Amino acid sequence: MQMQSFGAACTVTGSMHLLTLGGRKILVDCGMFQGGDELEARNREAFPFDPGDLDAVILTHAHLDHVGRLPLLVKLGYRGPVYCTAPTAALTETVLLDSARLQVDGYRRELRHARRRNREDEVLAPLYEEDDVHRTLALLRPRLEFGETERIAGVRVTPQRAGHILGSAYLVLETPEARLLMSGDLGNRESGLQLDFTPPPEVDAAVIETTYANRAHRHWEGTRAEFAEALRTSVRQNGKILIPTFAIERAQTILHTIKELMEAGEVPRIPVFLDSPMATRATHEYFEFGDELIPPVRDALQAGEDPFRPSTLHVVPTSAESQRLNRYDGPAIIMAGNGMMTGGRIQHHLKHHLWKPSTSLIIVSFQSPSSLGGRIVAGADTVRLMGEDVAVRAQVHTIGGFSAHADQDDLLAFLGTSGTPHVWLVHGEVDVMEAFLPVLEGRGLKGDIVPDRAPVDLLGAGFASGRPPGLVSPPPRNEAPVAGGE
Numbered sequence: 001m002q003m004q005s006f007g008a009a010c011t012v013t014g015s016m017h018l019l020t021l022g023g024r025k026i027l028v029d030c031g032m033f034q035g036g037d038e039l040e041a042r043n044r045e046a047f048p049f050d051p052g053d054l055d056a057v058i059l060t061h062a063h064l065d066h067v068g069r070l071p072l073l074v075k076l077g078y079r080g081p082v083y084c085t086a087p088t089a090a091l092t093e094t095v096l097l098d099s100a101r102l103q104v105d106g107y108r109r110e111l112r113h114a115r116r117r118n119r120e121d122e123v124l125a126p127l128y129e130e131d132d133v134h135r136t137l138a139l140l141r142p143r144l145e146f147g148e149t150e151r152i153a154g155v156r157v158t159p160q161r162a163g164h165i166l167g168s169a170y171l172v173l174e175t176p177e178a179r180l181l182m183s184g185d186l187g188n189r190e191s192g193l194q195l196d197f198t199p200p201p202e203v204d205a206a207v208i209e210t211t212y213a214n215r216a217h218r219h220w221e222g223t224r225a226e227f228a229e230a231l232r233t234s235v236r237q238n239g240k241i242l243i244p245t246f247a248i249e250r251a252q253t254i255l256h257t258i259k260e261l262m263e264a265g266e267v268p269r270i271p272v273f274l275d276s277p278m279a280t281r282a283t284h285e286y287f288e289f290g291d292e293l294i295p296p297v298r299d300a301l302q303a304g305e306d307p308f309r310p311s312t313l314h315v316v317p318t319s320a321e322s323q324r325l326n327r328y329d330g331p332a333i334i335m336a337g338n339g340m341m342t343g344g345r346i347q348h349h350l351k352h353h354l355w356k357p358s359t360s361l362i363i364v365s366f367q368s369p370s371s372l373g374g375r376i377v378a379g380a381d382t383v384r385l386m387g388e389d390v391a392v393r394a395q396v397h398t399i400g401g402f403s404a405h406a407d408q409d410d411l412l413a414f415l416g417t418s419g420t421p422h423v424w425l426v427h428g429e430v431d432v433m434e435a436f437l438p439v440l441e442g443r444g445l446k447g448d449i450v451p452d453r454a455p456v457d458l459l460g461a462g463f464a465s466g467r468p469p470g471l472v473s474p475p476p477r478n479e480a481p482v483a484g485g486e
């Protein structure tokens with residue numbers, strides 16, 4: 001049972017794990033690196049294996065950092081099946097088409113600018129385009145069902161509910177030799193939409209995500225109350241309320257929470273603009289697969305209600321209509337992408353409103369320190385937006401508890417039933433994983449940090465210190481005071 005991680009090893013992004021089980025090669029996730037130029041440059045590195053040699057690909061869930069390089073894998077020769085759950089397949093289509101469009105638009109824009117400087121040859125081509133995405137979507141096999149065992153490349157694979165986002169699964173892989181657990185991303189047990197993860201069976205080794213392995217999230221009721229208070233304070237300012245929103249899960253959670261708060265009279269019914277075509281499309285999938293969600297949301301859907309539509313909601317389809325919102329008078333909530341404010345329609349809203357003291361910026365998602373959102377959270381006085389310096393005079397509220405990831409208690413509860421003697425840590429910053437190792441040890445578990453790229457024997461002894469050899473200085477700590485994470 002060998003694993004080589006080519007992403008989400010000693011970092012939280014770019015998930016890609018190559019398993020060699022009984023001589024067969026299975027790739028679990030094929031995600032894109034996100035969060036700054038240095039990390040994103042890794043998307044352009046050659047795959048350290050021949051895509052044509054893989055026997056199968058399995059996706060744990062549809063976030064871009066788990067599926068975003070799949071079209072590149074196909075472009076470079078992978079023709080085999082890609083297994084996932086049905087909701088993951090539906091969301092993957094939305095995510096990959098959006099990713100291709102963003103890359104092509106960005107490429108054309110940069111090319112236009114580069115032409116003026118006679119520097120066209122410096123512009124990097126998109127990683128893939130829409131045609132590559134369509135060829136990829138044709139390989140999806142959306143037949144994984146929670147709790148049902150499938151035979152994939154000679155291995156018995158049982159997906160189980162991970163409770164992270166719609167359709168998210170963790171995997172139990174069985175060979176005659178041993179039983180292995182791959183966690184994918186695990187959910188916060190106090191999610192506003194997702195059911196809790198299913199307790200895992202006993203396994204011989206577990207590969208587990210550690211995004212928030214060093215902290216405890218605020219309870220859901222506290223988060224809801226904090227969000228309501230931020231909205232009420234903001235409404236009193238009589239300005240715009242900007243909520244930068246990731247399109248999958250966070251957008252639906254925020255829409256549902258706003259609807260509940262308005263209906264309960266806890267927040268005034270001011271107009272809500274959903275200015276994100278991708279969030280609008282993703283919300284259709286939450287409708288389609290509503291049976292997967294927590295009972296109050298599922299029951300509302302079955303009763304013909306729309307749990308994601310506050311009565312004052314306006315959907316903004318085109319960018320021209322989005323621009324027109326700049327002239328809209330009076331208080332309103334504007335939800336737009338992207339969640340870290342590094343691009344997308346949120347940027348022009350910020351340009352028009354961030355400098356006004358009457359504006360509120362409510363941050364409900366993880367902000368990487370190098371992102372625009374990270375700089376605002378860190379207290380920047382001025383930020384550069386669409387070629388202009390803009391003063392930060394808006395009230396900034398950060399709400400940490402909307403995270404879709406397990407916290408330390410969730411992770412320990414999850415590992416508690418797995419009976420695993422050996423835990424391999426991925427999808428975390430090094431200092432977070434290092435803080436988690438003694439906690440595991442206190443529970444009688446052996447933990448090891450999975451090295452970047454180097455193969456590990458998952459049933460082997462691991463490393464004496466828990467830290468892979470050669471890992472000398474950990475990457476900089478994420479200091480953004482916002483829990484969240486995608």
Ligand SMILES: [Zn+2]
Pocket residue numbers: 061063066164185486
């Ligand atoms: Zn995720």
